[in-house]
Amino acid sequence: MTARGAGAAIEAEGLSRHFGAVKALDDVSFDVRPGELFGFIGPDGAGKTTLFRILTTLQRPDAGSARVLGLDVVKDFWAIRTRVGYMPGRFSLYADLSVEENLRFFASVFGTTLEQGAKLIAPIYEQIAPFKDRRAGALSGGMKQKLALCCALVHTPELLLLDEPTTGVDAVSRREFWDLLEKLRASGLTIVASTPYMDEASRCERVALIQRGKILEIADPRRIGERFDRPLIAVRARERMRLLEALRAHPGAGSVFPFGDVVHYTDARPGGDARAIADAVRQDLAARGIADAEVEIVSPGIEDVFMALMQRRGAEAA
Amino acid sequence: MTSALGERSIEVDGLTRRFGTFTAVDRISFDVAQGEVFGFLGANGAGKTTAIRMLIGLLAPSAGSARVAGYDVATHAEMVKRNIGYMSQRFSLYEDLTVRENITLYGGIYGLSDIAIEKRTTELVDRLDLRDDIDARVKSIPLGWKQKLAFSVAVLHDPRVVFLDEPTGGVDPITRRQFWELIYTTAATGTTVFVTTHYMDEAEYCDRVSIMVDGRIVALGTPAELKEQYEARSIDDVFVRLARAGTAA
Structure with a gap:
């Protein structure tokens, strides 16, 4: 979170922006290192799009400041625009132009050519090249997304900003898209992407968890479990609804959330010995007539941490 | 999973829809029991939306048949619409x-x-x-x-059946879970829930799931059955394997 001097790709300090009574962004500070793949993870309405629009100079902050590639987002907006690539959340290409025409158009807007941009976009463009004469409006969702990525990269930007590139995309296509981003990052490009899908955090070097305009946490996704202050217990039983009710009735129960085919349980109080908690849960479930419960101690994932932070913030606000 | 009467609120037999030479939905067959939570999974472009549009009486099948809430979707589309509920991600x-x-x-x-x-x-x-x-x-x-x-x-x-098309897209993780409890409560009163999602952990919350690839249903069963059949740890793994195989073909 500390400023890293002129070397940072992005430095944001106390960014705020409201729309009427709604605080879309509330005192947001972070930095992105050159060459980093940085993720903003949070649900709809968290402020992700407003943040991206400020970083791409399409909107001004009410308070705070941000420097992108060393340039001020308010004063130097014109210089920033030629040096960043932006893929907005909503499909914003020309539906009536062909794939190739869209690319040539975006290249010309930035005063370059498709040929000059070819090197960076090659690994993506080759996947849509067979359809280069097709109207963009007639492409499948996945192809549209790849074309939009090419258009955002055709002027060889130093920083790529992607606002929810995978929203509404199936689990397989989402993986493939992140594979592409990793390839781009390996070529030295700095990438900032936002997503509502928590499982995509693991593809980033660092993630900022964002909710209702505020950053809850910035962390390395591989180490985010360290932010969890109590043992986490996973329980499996055939009758999930009964299991949920029984766990919620367990003395000392804190959070009880379904997680795929298991239920995650924590005590209300932090600390505590994991094995003792697991034993107590096991005994209590047996006493409540859930005979087939399998209880184990697990490491928290990003979604566990996100929910714990949401609840803590909710408790503070109340 | 099956209600006491074993009554079926969705019966699909060889349902097919062609657009010109393209077959979007290719002879799919399955039944859903009254009160069941049925997950309808598939990659983008696999044919889910076309299938749902037929099941809710908005699109006529090219071949095959489907009965929803007791009515034939081809001949009694208006009665189908009256006896179902529908919610899409972009709220109505x-x-x-x-x-x-x-x-x-x-x-x-x-x-x-x-x-x-x-x-x-x-x-x-x-x-x-x-x-x-x-x-x-x-x-x-x-x-x-x-x-x-x-x-x-x-x-x-x-309604006897409610169709939910990606109901939890973009929603925070706590609300997403509360929403699934609402689904369970509704199913417990006997309403059949037919749901699509891109969150694979949610597939695990369904009584049964089907996975659609290139217009066909390639897997159908309880989450536990599918994981066993494909020797996978999660439905996500099953989905990735089947959907990847589909695109490669």
Whole structure:
């Protein structure tokens, strides 16, 4: 979170922006290192799009400041625009132009050519090249997304900003898209992407968890479990609804959330010995007539941490 | 999973839809029991939306048949529409109407009496804890509440089947889980829930799931059965394997 001097790709300090009574962004500070793949993870309405629009100079902050590639987002907006690539959340290409025409158009807007941009976009463009004469409006969702990525990269930007590139995309296509981003990052490009899908955090070097305009946490996704202050217990039983009710009735129960085919349980109080908690849960479930419960101690994932932070913030606000 | 009577609220047999030379849905067959939570999975472009449009009576099949809530979708589409609920990710609520006005409007569309609407409104705002916001415009209430309200409106008329098309997209992880409890509660009263999602952990919450690849249903069973059959740790793994195999073909 500390400023890293002129070397940072992005430095944001106390960014705020409201729309009427709604605080879309509330005192947001972070930095992105050159060459980093940085993720903003949070649900709809968290402020992700407003943040991206400020970083791409399409909107001004009410308070705070941000420097992108060393340039001020308010004063130097014109210089920033030629040096960043932006893929907005909503499909914003020309539906009536062909794939190739869209690319040539975006290249010309930035005063370059498709040929000059070819090197960076090659690994993506080759996947849509067979359809280069097709109207963009007639492409499948996945192809549209790849074309939009090419258009955002055709002027060889130093920083790529992607606002929810995978929203509404199936689990397989989402993986493939992140594979592409990793390839781009390996070529030295700095990438900032936002997503509502928590499982995509693991593809980033660092993630900022964002909710209702505020950053809850910035962390390395591989180490985010360290932010969890109590043992986490996973329980499996055939009758999930009964299991949920029984766990919620367990003395000392804190959070009880379904997680795929298991239920995650924590005590209300932090600390505590994991094995003792697991034993107590096991005994209590047996006493409540859930005979087939399998209880184990697990490491928290990003979604566990996100929910714990949401609840803590909710408790503070109340 | 199966109701006491073993009654089926969705029966699909060889359902097919062609657009020109392209077969979007290719001879799919499955049954869903009354009160079951059925997950309908597939990659983008696999044919899910086309299949759902046929099941809710909006698109005529090219071949095969489907009965939903006891009515044939090809010959009795209007009766199908009257006996189902539908909620898509982009909510069907009117943002400039209040919570109460939205409920009244949909109650009227579904043909409920004024007394029934009044009663349902009270029940619904109590259950969703929306009493203080009943006269607030929908656009001013938080996204998570909006989504639960949209669901409640979709089942306002006690339909035999409710179709949920990516109901939890973009929703925070706590609200997403609360939403699934709402689904369970609804299914427990006997309403069949037919749901699509891109969150593979949610597939695990379904009684049974089907996975569609290139217009066909390639896997169908309880989450436990599918994981065993494909020797996978999660439905996500099963899905990735089947969907990848489909695109490669």
